[in-house]
Amino acid sequence: MIQHLLEVFIEGILIGGIFALFTLGLNMIYGVLEIINFAHGEFIMLGMYIAYWLFVLMGLHPLLSLAIVFPLLFFAGAAFERVVIEKVIKAHIFIQTFITFGLLLLLQNLAYFFWSADYRAIRIHFPLISIGGLHVSTPRLIGFIGSIVTIIILHLFLTKTKVGTGIRAVDENPVAAELMGINVKRMRLITFGLGTGLAGVAGVFISLFYYIYPTVGFIFILLAFIIVVLGGMGSFIGSLVGGLIIGELESLSALFVGPQWKEAVAMIVFILILLFKPTGIFGMGERK
């Protein structure tokens, strides 16, 4: 029993790391553009499908497909930002919401049209890993390590490079950033591209152990919203810690309450946070 509990606990951390990765993408876009990208889950879905088709058609290992998925989804996101989002950047929040929600529907339906509603999976054999007698799911472990490495690279980019620091400056005060000579429009483009690129990378990791189907993004966007609210809007560390907490919560509630209830438990937590701590754990309160 104890062994099983420990295994479930580790599972929660592993999945939580991946949750943190795609949530960071969503949170960054919100921080810099002040837009909620409802289509974020669909970029995860696209990452999964690209990994799937590269594997099935060309035999490319999903981890190698990262080199294609990230740049492809970066450019797709950046192009969408420039052509569509930039037009509504000062528009009312309803218009912005409809635009990204429209993209969600478009991408889902394109996926149905081209790839049908079939559930697919990447069938690849991973050797079983056992740490101190505990069995750990290898694909999840790979996904976790990959996510943490990606998060570290993202953090280094945001803190050690000029462009990354510029993104943080725009996040905090776009007008002052513009006065410093920062091209805020370009920062929005880069940030949106990074956000969607990260969603794609997370999608590749998830595809190692999860079914792939057109509406798969829905589960993840829901989780990302819960994590953003739990960790705090615009908080990097909040998304990281929030991802781990929600991953753990899902894992433990699947064990104790039943797997069919895990989403419900996450939603209950979501409502409780909104009631009692709407700014989240690391939230900075009302933004200007």
Added chain:
Amino acid sequence: MLGIKNLDVKYGDVQVLWDVSLRVDENEFVAIIGANGAGKSTLLKTIAGLIGPSDGEILFLGEKLNGLPPHRIVRRGVSLIPERRELFGNLTVYENLLMGGYTVSKNEIEDRAEWIYNYFPILRERRNQLARTLSGGEQQMLAIARGLMSKPKLLMLDEPSLGLAPKISSELFRLIEKLNSEGITILLVEQNVKKTLKIATRAYVLENGRMIMEGESEDLLRNENIRKAYLGI
């Protein structure tokens, strides 16, 4: 150096500046004074490109500025230190300087930061601290230092003494004078009319969005209307 001709500025349907003209020569120290809501900040924001004028022309070193986005205007050598400082509070002092020097090339930026640290030794001490943890006076120093990183030819300051203790604001005025004596052209907006007229060589008086007076600071200090309206004498 800077020439503004017949500038009209509107916020939506509300006109804020009417037919404003102004000139700042190289190495000059020019002030704009006026009451709250006279349009002083709007004028600086328009020069910096944050607001587009509805009519008129802004020339800097012979080239038109209006129509350019703010980040391009910075590259031309115009720097605005905004009202209320607008620092990046969650970035360190050093990162704030780095952002101020966004338009400066990589090899130059460290030299520039070194020059700044010699000017403001306190910022060197605090360089790894988050900007929001500085005191009010230090934050104003950082705001000016950040604005100097881009090597501006024209430095515009919007109410830099706002919220500072008298002693610190005197220090600040001395600093601005020093920057001017080292060759940086200054355009200063201030509510502290007396102190401002003592250090600026020339000044404009803005009232309800219109330039109502212009002259040497000394003359304005002696002017009966100015003394009544702004100095309370």
